[in-house]
Amino acid sequence: MNEVVVRLALTVSQIAVVMGVVLLTVALLTLMERKVLSWMQDRMGPMEVGPYGILQPVADGLKLFFKEDIIPAGANKIMFSMAPILVLVPALIGFAVIPFGPSWNVEVFGVQFKPFVVSDLNIGVLYILAFTSIGAYGIILGGWSSNSKYSLLGGLRAAAQLISYELNVGLAIVGVLLLSGSLSLVTITEGQLGGFWNWYAFAPPFPQFVAFVVFLIASIAETNRIPFDLPEAESELVAGFFTEYSGMRFAFFFLAEYANMILVSCVATVLFFGGWDAPLPILQAPGDLAWVTGIMWFSLKVAFFLFLFFWIRATLPRLRYDQLMRFGWKVLLPIALGNVVITSIMAYIFH
Numbered sequence: 066m067n068e069v070v071v072r073l074a075l076t077v078s079q080i081a082v083v084m085g086v087v088l089l090t091v092a093l094l095t096l097m098e099r100k101v102l103s104w105m106q107d108r109m110g111p112m113e114v115g116p117y118g119i120l121q122p123v124a125d126g127l128k129l130f131f132k133e134d135i136i137p138a139g140a141n142k143i144m145f146s147m148a149p150i151l152v153l154v155p156a157l158i159g160f161a162v163i164p165f166g167p168s169w170n171v172e173v174f175g176v177q178f179k180p181f182v183v184s185d186l187n188i189g190v191l192y193i194l195a196f197t198s199i200g201a202y203g204i205i206l207g208g209w210s211s212n213s214k215y216s217l218l219g220g221l222r223a224a225a226q227l228i229s230y231e232l233n234v235g236l237a238i239v240g241v242l243l244l245s246g247s248l249s250l251v252t253i254t255e256g257q258l259g260g261f262w263n264w265y266a267f268a269p270p271f272p273q274f275v276a277f278v279v280f281l282i283a284s285i286a287e288t289n290r291i292p293f294d295l296p297e298a299e300s301e302l303v304a305g306f307f308t309e310y311s312g313m314r315f316a317f318f319f320l321a322e323y324a325n326m327i328l329v330s331c332v333a334t335v336l337f338f339g340g341w342d343a344p345l346p347i348l349q350a351p352g353d354l355a356w357v358t359g360i361m362w363f364s365l366k367v368a369f370f371l372f373l374f375f376w377i378r379a380t381l382p383r384l385r386y387d388q389l390m391r392f393g394w395k396v397l398l399p400i401a402l403g404n405v406v407i408t409s410i411m412a413y414i415f416h
Contacts, residue, residue, distance in 0.1 A: 071174045079183055083160050090322040092122040098375050106378040126316070134312035138211055145211035149310070149317035151203030152156060155196040156324035162189035163331045166359040168251045169378055181341075181356065182251055189250040193332060194228050194231075197287065200321065201227040204289075207318070208306035219306035222295045222386065229393035230286040230293075236401035237280035240273045241265050241410040243337045250332075254340035261344040264338040271411035276404045277337040279397055281373075282331040286393070290374055292381040295389055330370035331363075337379060 096111065096119065103110030111118030136142055166181030179185065186192055201223055208220020244265055247251045257263045265273045286293035302308070310318060334340055341359035343349040350358040384392070 067174075068176055071075045071176045072178075075173060075176065075178050076183075079180070079410050080161075083165075083183060087157065087160060087324060088320070090327055092126065093318055094323050094326070094371065095125065095319075096122050097371075098378075101372065101375040102379050111236075111287040127317040129312060129319075132315075134293070135309075137309050139212035140309065141210040141212070145309075146314070148203045148207030148210060149314045149321075150351075151206065153203075153317045153324070155200040155203075156185040156321045156328060158185050159193050159196050160189045160331070162186050162192050162250050163328075164251045164254050164340055165363055166356045168255065169356070174398050181338060181360070185249060185251045187247070187249045187252075190242065190248045190253075190336075193328070194235060194238075197325070197328070198227065198231055200325065203321075204306050207310070207382065211306075211309040213309050215302045215308045216306050219302050219308070223289065223306060226286055226289070226293065226295060226389065228392060230397075232284040233279055233283035233397045233401050234287060235391065236405055237276045237283065238336060239339060239405045240271075240276045243405075243408050243412045244268070244271075244273070250335050250340075254335055255340070257339040260346055261339065262335065264339040264342070270415040271408050273337060273404070273408070276398065276408075277333065278403070279401045280333060280337070281370075283393075283397060284333070285358060285374070285377065286389070288325045288329060288374075290322075290326070291378040292383050293389060294383060295386055322373075326371060326374055327367065330374075334363060334366040334368055 078220075099121070100110045100118070111121040112121040114124045136145055161183045162185070164182045164185075168179060168182055168185065170177045171180055172178070186338060204223040205220045206220070208216040208223065211217070241253065245256045247253060247256075255266075257265060257268070261267060264279050267274065289295075341363040343358055343362050348358065348362075349355055
């Protein structure tokens, strides 16, 4: 009985730490995005709340918390209330299979425990793909249940975009799965240890860098970020699928978008860039201290990808809807399929 209690306490505390770090990072990202965009556009960004505006996320959170929560008269109240939760929860539970550091077993009060992996599932990649696609149902339901033409159009666009780009995300990952021979994110990470030349983006016999580019573009579309933010295009649809939302329900959509950005960055880091592995073995701390540099390198790689999201937003204009569909089906899909075929041949020849 004591063993069960200890295991439960360890798991709950581990989940709480991961969720706390993710939500804290989301709050920080809302500020960093505005700051990075302002620097790129030669202006100051938020400067009023706290020194250099660093307390702006706190002010935004308090404002949303105390705002009136309005439900439109013609809305489907149950679906309208469920949609933000259905978007946020899948974005958060995807982190359960991400290895943030070495897959070590530590004994705590007689219980074996992996401190840097919440759950090492042997179908970790499928788990993430399944739950990220559930989030799109929340967007679709939010758009439909609002009883607004703008929201409905945003929801329909989200559905079409999901079908178009989810396929490309899956196909981009297949090359990595062929090289690693596993669906476990822990095993995929361990297959890349030893330096950047072993990372699947650069590893012989067939580097997956093209697959990474396809994955990155399709992931930006999946997270509804510029230049693929058609479901919430302000210039066309007011705010798209969450036009009618306010208060904390609106905040849930906001949190989900940034949580998905972090999740996509973590997955890209693990699949293509060695996860917590250092670029050079000499940069990895020896022995029991390897987890320190492991978490540091993992965080730096994720931070780079998040910066890339901001950079793309500051640089590229929004695509037209027909361009978005054409690009997904006629450009990304053939490239992703070609990568799978060539990787299969190379993996067979150089087995």
